[in-house]
Amino acid sequence: MSQRYVEISNLVKAYPNPFGDDFRVVEGLNLNMFQGEFVSLIGHSGCGKSTVLTMLAGLNEISEGGIIVDNKEIDGPGPDRAVVFQAPCLMPWMNAFDNVMLGVKNVYPHATPEERKQIVEYSLARVGLKDSMKKFPRELSGGMQQRVGIARAIALKPKVLLLDEPFGRLDSLTRMELQDVILDIVAQEKLTSMIVTHDVDEAVFMSDRVIMMTNGPLARIGEVMNIHWERPRDREEIFADPKFFEYREHLLSFLEQRAHLKSDFHDFEDNRQHGKDNLLSFVKNPMELYGAENSHKA
Amino acid sequence: MADSKVDKIKYGILKVIDVSGFKVFDPPVRLLFGEEPQKQIKDIGRYMVLPILFVVGCIFLWTVIAPTHKTKSGEVPTPTKVWTAGQDSLRFHEKEDEKEKAFFLSGEDRLAEIKEVEALQAELQAEFEKLEAISKETSANAEAETAKKLAPLQKEYDELKAQYKEAQTARKAALTALSDKVAAKQAKSADLVAAIIDNDTKTDAEKGKLKDIKTAMDDIRSNPPKEVKEAQLAANKVADEIQHGKKRLSYLTTGNLSEKKASFVAKAEDAETALAASTTGKDALKQAKYVVSNTEKADKADEQKYPRAASIVWQTHRSLLTVIVGFIIGALIAIPLGIMCGLNKIVMACLTPLISIFRPVSPVVWLLIFQIVVGAFFPDPEKHPLFVFLNSSINPLSYFQTNPAMIFSACTVAMCALWPALVNTALGVSSIDPDHLNVAKVLRLGFWSRLFKIIIPSSLPLVFAGLRISLGVGWMVLIAAEALSSSDGLGKFVWDEYQNGSSQSFANIILACFVVGIIGFFLDRLMIILQRFVSFDESATL
Numbered sequence: 001m002s003q004r005y006v007e008i009s010n011l012v013k014a015y016p017n018p019f020g021d022d023f024r025v026v027e028g029l030n031l032n033m034f035q036g037e038f039v040s041l042i043g044h045s046g047c048g049k050s051t052v053l054t055m056l057a058g059l060n061e062i063s064e065g066g067i068i069v070d071n072k073e074i075d076g077p078g079p080d081r082a083v084v085f086q087a088p089c090l091m092p093w094m095n096a097f098d099n100v101m102l103g104v105k106n107v108y109p110h111a112t113p114e115e116r117k118q119i120v121e122y123s124l125a126r127v128g129l130k131d132s133m134k135k136f137p138r139e140l141s142g143g144m145q146q147r148v149g150i151a152r153a154i155a156l157k158p159k160v161l162l163l164d165e166p167f168g169r170l171d172s173l174t175r176m177e178l179q180d181v182i183l184d185i186v187a188q189e190k191l192t193s194m195i196v197t198h199d200v201d202e203a204v205f206m207s208d209r210v211i212m213m214t215n216g217p218l219a220r221i222g223e224v225m226n227i228h229w230e231r232p233r234d235r236e237e238i239f240a241d242p243k244f245f246e247y248r249e250h251l252l253s254f255l256e257q258r259a260h261l262k263s264d265f266h267d268f269e270d271n272r273q274h275g276k277d278n279l280l281s282f283v284k285n286p287m288e289l290y291g292a293e294n295s296h297k298a
Numbered sequence: 299m300a301d302s303k304v305d306k307i308k309y310g311i312l313k314v315i316d317v318s319g320f321k322v323f324d325p326p327v328r329l330l331f332g333e334e335p336q337k338q339i340k341d342i343g344r345y346m347v348l349p350i351l352f353v354v355g356c357i358f359l360w361t362v363i364a365p366t367h368k369t370k371s372g373e374v375p376t377p378t379k380v381w382t383a384g385q386d387s388l389r390f391h392e393k394e395d396e397k398e399k400a401f402f403l404s405g406e407d408r409l410a411e412i413k414e415v416e417a418l419q420a421e422l423q424a425e426f427e428k429l430e431a432i433s434k435e436t437s438a439n440a441e442a443e444t445a446k447k448l449a450p451l452q453k454e455y456d457e458l459k460a461q462y463k464e465a466q467t468a469r470k471a472a473l474t475a476l477s478d479k480v481a482a483k484q485a486k487s488a489d490l491v492a493a494i495i496d497n498d499t500k501t502d503a504e505k506g507k508l509k510d511i512k513t514a515m516d517d518i519r520s521n522p523p524k525e526v527k528e529a530q531l532a533a534n535k536v537a538d539e540i541q542h543g544k545k546r547l548s549y550l551t552t553g554n555l556s557e558k559k560a561s562f563v564a565k566a567e568d569a570e571t572a573l574a575a576s577t578t579g580k581d582a583l584k585q586a587k588y589v590v591s592n593t594e595k596a597d598k599a600d601e602q603k604y605p606r607a608a609s610i611v612w613q614t615h616r617s618l619l620t621v622i623v624g625f626i627i628g629a630l631i632a633i634p635l636g637i638m639c640g641l642n643k644i645v646m647a648c649l650t651p652l653i654s655i656f657r658p659v660s661p662v663v664w665l666l667i668f669q670i671v672v673g674a675f676f677p678d679p680e681k682h683p684l685f686v687f688l689n690s691s692i693n694p695l696s697y698f699q700t701n702p703a704m705i706f707s708a709c710t711v712a713m714c715a716l717w718p719a720l721v722n723t724a725l726g727v728s729s730i731d732p733d734h735l736n737v738a739k740v741l742r743l744g745f746w747s748r749l750f751k752i753i754i755p756s757s758l759p760l761v762f763a764g765l766r767i768s769l770g771v772g773w774m775v776l777i778a779a780e781a782l783s784s785s786d787g788l789g790k791f792v793w794d795e796y797q798n799g800s801s802q803s804f805a806n807i808i809l810a811c812f813v814v815g816i817i818g819f820f821l822d823r824l825m826i827i828l829q830r831f832v833s834f835d836e837s838a839t840l
Contacts, residue, residue: 059736077739089733093755102751103741156741 005035005070005192006056006160012064013051025051027218028065031211036190038183040203042251043213043222044258049196050164052213056194057083057162070159079107082153086165088145090137096148097133100124100155107156123155124148127181143174147181154185161186163195167202175199176235179206187231200255204247205238212254223254304331319826322346375805380812383805391609393542398604400549404556412550419543426536433529440526447518455511462504469497559599566592601691608786610806614813616698617787621776621821624711625769631712632719632768633761637749639720640727640757657717661775664713665782668706676702703785710779715772722764726757759833766825773818788814 011029014022026048033039041049054060056067058077067074069081090099100120108116124133127147137145146166153161163182167175183206186193197203203210207227214222227247229238238244308331315323322345329338357377364374375383403411476493479485551557569588576582606612639646676682679702687693688700698704730753738748780789792810795803 057740059739077742079740079742081740083736083740085733085736087733089731089737091734091737091752091755093758094751102737102743102747106742106744106747152737152741 004032004068005037006031006033006194007068008032008052008056008065009068010065011052011055011062011067013048013055013060014063022063023217024063025217025219026055027220029220031221033192033194035192037209038186038193038195038207040207040210041194041196041213042198042200042203042210042255043219044215044255045198047213047215048217048219049213053083053162053164053194053196056160057081059083079103079156080158081160081162082156082158083162083164084146084149084153084166086168088137088142088149090145090148090152092137095134095136096124096129096140096151097121099137099148100152103152104155119155120151123151126154126185127151141174143170143178146170146178150178150182150185154189154191157189159192161191161193163193163197165196165198168198175202180235182206183231183233200248200251203251204244205233205235210247210251212251215258222258225250308333317827317830319823319830322349369804371799371804372801375808379802379805380808383802383809386802387610387806387809390607391611394606394609394612396542397546397549398606400546401553401604402555403550404554408550408554408556412547415543415546415550419540419547422536422540422543426533426540429529429533429536433526433533436529437522437526440523444518444522448515451511451515451518455508455515458504458508458511462508465504466501469500473497555599555602558602559596562592562596562599566596603691603696608791610788610791610810610813612697613787613791614817616704617776617780617789618817619698620704620708620780620785620787621711621769621772624708624776625715625765625772627708628712628715628768628772629719629765632716632764633723636720636723636761636764637727637754637757639724640730641749641753646724646728653717653720661710661714661778662782665706665710665779668709668713669783672706672709673702699786701785703783704787707776707779707783707785707787711772711776714775715768718767718771719761719764722767723757723761726760726764727753729760730756759829762825762829762832766822766829769821769825770818773814773821777814 008029008031011026011031012024013026014024017023029052031039041052043049051060055062056069056074058074058081074081090096091102094102097120100123101116104111104116104119108119111119121130121133124130127150129144129147129151132140132144137148140148149166161182166182167178170178179202182193185191195203195206204227210225210227211221212223212225213219225247229241308327311327312324315321315327325338325341325345329335329342361376361378364376367374400411400415473490473493476485476490480487480490566589569585569592573582573585573589576585635649639649676685679685685700685702688698689696734752734756735748738752743751776787777789777792779785780787781793782789784790784793788810792807795806795810
């Protein structure tokens with residue numbers, strides 16, 4: 001088992017800033033994941049954890065640094081890295097079966113129609129939608145829609161499963177069901193997975209490692225917490241384990257601590273102000289500045 | 299179980315009503331199934347009865363106001379007149395159908411039809427005679443009545459005239475006497491002037507009185523009682539039918555296609571026997587030529603068509619075909635262009651100036667441009683292969699009598715219907731949910747499957763909204779284009795009626811107005827239904 005199945009090195013996300021210095025959301029993030037590992041990214045809103053995940057997915061351009069998955073540097077999105085989005089993102093004009101089939105056709109170009117059909121049916125059965133394959137998204141509940149989203153992701157037979165707050169919009173009961181579904185699949189398919197979440201319990205229960213990120217901008221890894229529990233995990237056992245509360249407390253204290261630390265943000269504001277002053281000294285006509293500022297906002 | 303079945307039927311009907319957009323019929327259906335009768339009755343009262351009463355009120359107002367406005371083309375027609383005009387137009391269409399049928403009938407059917415028509419003719423003749431008699435009687439009665447009314451007036455007129463003549467001669471004599479006196483200096487000249495003025499006023503007054511009586515008499519003469527007109531009209535109507543029967547008979551006998559063909563064949567056969575019996579070379583040549591020419595004529599008879607006169611029904615069909623052809627051309631141009639605009643900002647930037655400049659151009663201008671441009675392709679339309687093909691007797695499309703005017707009307711429709719569809723398609727494509735595009739990226743969909751599986755389906759509701767506007771615009775533009783280009787259709791019907799100015803023209807124009815409106819309404823409804831089917835947000839699964 002490779003210790004560096006996913007290798008994120010010196011990752012930077014910077015948005016161009018008209019006032020000089022770029023707006024760097026993520027600054028020099030390093031992270032290695034071994035095959036089959038389940039990693040959580042946790043942190044305050046706007047800390048750039050989703051940015052990291054979308055960069056890994058290939059949906060977001062990488063400004064500096066690089067990401068290697070299974071010995072290949074990634075360039076754009078690909079079916080080896082499947083994503084489950086926060087919203088189910090199903091095509092409303094297709095039924096569950098067709099939604100899953102959408103990607104299957106591309107990933108298995110040489111498969112016969114019958115084989116493709118089996119793959120789709122298997123994936124939907126995996127998430128417990130065997131009886132709702134012909135239903136349209138509008139006929140499915142939020143939880144069931146998200147199950148289709150998961151089925152669509154695993155039907156691609158990905159190497160890496162990326163979960164972008166996949167349960168953010170679901171009630172806690174459905175959330176627990178889907179957590180079990182995902183853990184089950186991940187264990188069986190030996191998927192390397194990354195989940196972005198706000199939910200401390202979820203992070204502790206699901207992951208092998210929890211990555212705590214500092215507040216953005218200039219977000220980087222604040223702390224890493226390893227969680228040593230055997231898989232498969234039983235929810236009741238784990239919730240009864242005193243260690244669970246230790247992990248939980250640790251995570252919460254990190255987050256609370258970060259909540260008071262707004263210094264990073266002030267740094268950025270100072271930068272911004274600084275840039276503006278510089279600019280002002282060059283601008284003769286203040287209206288020009290207005291124009292520049294407006295165009296930036298637009 | 300029975301209950302659920304009834305429910306199923308009920309909700310089935312309600313769904314159809316909902317999809318077709320006739321929400322008004324929702325309460326009566328619910329009432330029929332006994333759902334909350336009080337609420338339904340209230341709704342029916344509000345949304346059905348009141349609107350119907352309002353429309354009835356409007357029609358009543360029309361009936362009252364219309365005859366008060368006199369125009370050059372007669373009174374503004376009342377609803378009854380328009381209704382009659384509609385019935386007459388339909389009958390006209392039926393007559394054309396009957397004649398066409400007669401033209402093509404052959405064999406036993408033809409003979410049976412002849413018998414039938416002859417029986418009908420006899421009936422009609424009898425009815426006509428009856429009606430004619432009634433008409434004559436009424437008009438005789440009316441004349442007697444008029445004469446009775448006129449007699450005292452005439453008497454008064456004659457008396458007054460004689461009286462005035464006498465008075466005038468007396469006054470003239472008095473004037474002459476007075477002027478003599480003035481000349482002899484026995485009277486003042488001022489008196490003479492006064493007398494002349496007095497004479498003139500009196501003469502004028504007398505003439506006025508006579509004129510008044512005359513006008514009253516003319517009025518009575520020129521306005522015979524209604525019954526006379528009605529009786530005459532009824533008789534005329536039957537006379538028309540008789541005329542039509544005669545025409546029909548002629549199409550069944552001498553004018554009949556099979557008969558014509560048979561006569562040519564018979565002539566050819568005669569010529570053949572003559573040819574066999576011919577003794578001189580000259581005669582043989584002549585007969586042989588006859589054989590050839592008659593055989594040719596017999597062969598060509600199959601290609602003959604019945605020369606149909608344009609009825610409003612046919613004009614409507616032709617307008618519908620033109621608008622659909624134009625609309626399809628417009629949609630075929632607009633949708634791909636719109637998709638390209640939505641997908642690519644550069645294409646959008648390139649097309650924006652064209653769209654902004656050409657969209658506000660009046661359909662009339664487009665019509666003239668197309669008339670010139672398209673006209674150039676068909677210098678001799680009669681012989682152009684396209685029209686020869688479309689109008690050949692075997693082609694079912696020959697019913698529509700395609701001509702260049704129809705083509706450039708359709709082009710005008712396409713040009714004007716293009717813009718809403720184009721703009722809406724571009725909007726639909728460019729406003730696609732970015733999440734869906736992200737999914738497409740992750741699934742690594744190729745350009746075409748991204749286009750057909752994600753972009754087009756998600757923009758369809760807006761595309762159809764655009765097409766709906768396009769069809770409405772196209773229909774409006776078409777009527778104007780037909781009127782201007784005299785391409786057969788409802789527009790031309792209106793224009794012809796305006797030009798020929800018969801007693802029923804005005805009523806026919808208003809009739810056409812309703813036909814255009816009702817068809818436009820149904821076209822719009824059709825598009826709404828289609829739009830509902832493609833929109834995935836609504837549960838529009840039937």
